[in-house]
Amino acid sequence: MLPFENLTLGYDRHPAVHHLNASIVEGEFIALVGPNGAGKSTLLKSILGQLTPIEGRVIFHGITKNDISYLPQASAVDRTFPITAEQFVATGLWQELGAFGQVKKHHRVRIHEALIKVGLAGLEHRSLDALSGGQFQRLLFARKLMQQARLLLLDEPFGGVDEQTVEDLMQVITELHQGGATIVAVVHNLSLVKRYFPRALLLSRELIAIGATAEVLSQDNLNRASTIGFADKPDADICAVHDHA
Structure with a gap:
């Protein structure tokens, strides 16, 4: 490979x-x-x-490069950007939706399922800077679940x-x-x-x-x-x- x-x-x-x-x-x-x-x-x-x-x-x-997903060290991610946990996970759909694609109901179901899988159910609307280090690391994994990379x-x-x-x-x-x-x-x-x-x-x-x-x-x-x-x-x-x- x-x-x-x-x-x-x-x-x-x-x-x-x-x-x-x-x-x-x-x-x-x-x-x-x-x-x-x-x-x-x-x-x-x-x-x-x-x-x-x-x-x-x-x-x-x-x-191809599109088949690869990368999870950086948590310290390399800017957590001051004003975005919710749900919105952050949705960025994992970028290749699927493109720059102007709309997050639809079935996408939100997938996002919710990913948050449940990593143990963050109920924190969808929390800002990134309000998450603990462990919670943010879980969030990074939830975003990876959206990408379905090879x-x-x-x-x-x-x-x-x-x-x-x-x-x-x-x-x-x-x-x-x-x-x-x-x-x-x-x-x-x-x-x-x-x-x-x-x-x-x-x-x-x-x-x-x-x-x-x-x-x-x-x-x-x-x-x-x-x-x-x-x-x-x-x-x-x-x-x-x-x-x-």
Whole structure:
């Protein structure tokens, strides 16, 4: 579905991901893991076309950019815009309705069902800035439910939320996968990865391992990931990959 062919990515010609050769297979449920600064979010940006490769390429087999849905880190979304929770979820219908399409009754039914599924029933008219961090993260997922994408990219979808919210949102992700979506998620909590994700890609500016989660997250691989790729950046903020079990 999505091969990376000798893919090198970076900013101002300084590589953040080196010569990546790997593939995302259609139907995958895969976690993207690695230390801080390993290039995980950078890789998602390249898939979205927001970052031009320094070398190599991302190949799209049987999908287009319109088949991809992206859930950014919550901190990247402006919550001061004067819009209600219901209106925010409705923006997930943009590709379906176009710029001037009208949200009709059957669309509102879908929006209401999405809000129920993520645990936000009754908050339809609440403004974004009046939602807690966990509620807003749930709202982001409700908007994803509107898009019905074939490939869903999630960038740290559980940052700053409580354990119950994590479990509820994992249920939503699992149902999306069971419905046919390919899931790629940047996740820091390795216990969560081991419990829910059958496959993992361990990145530390270069590919450390990709495959079955138990094999990828071996201690040898984690030790290598915590040090490799940073030797030429002595002032980098090196954060080892930790298991929060």
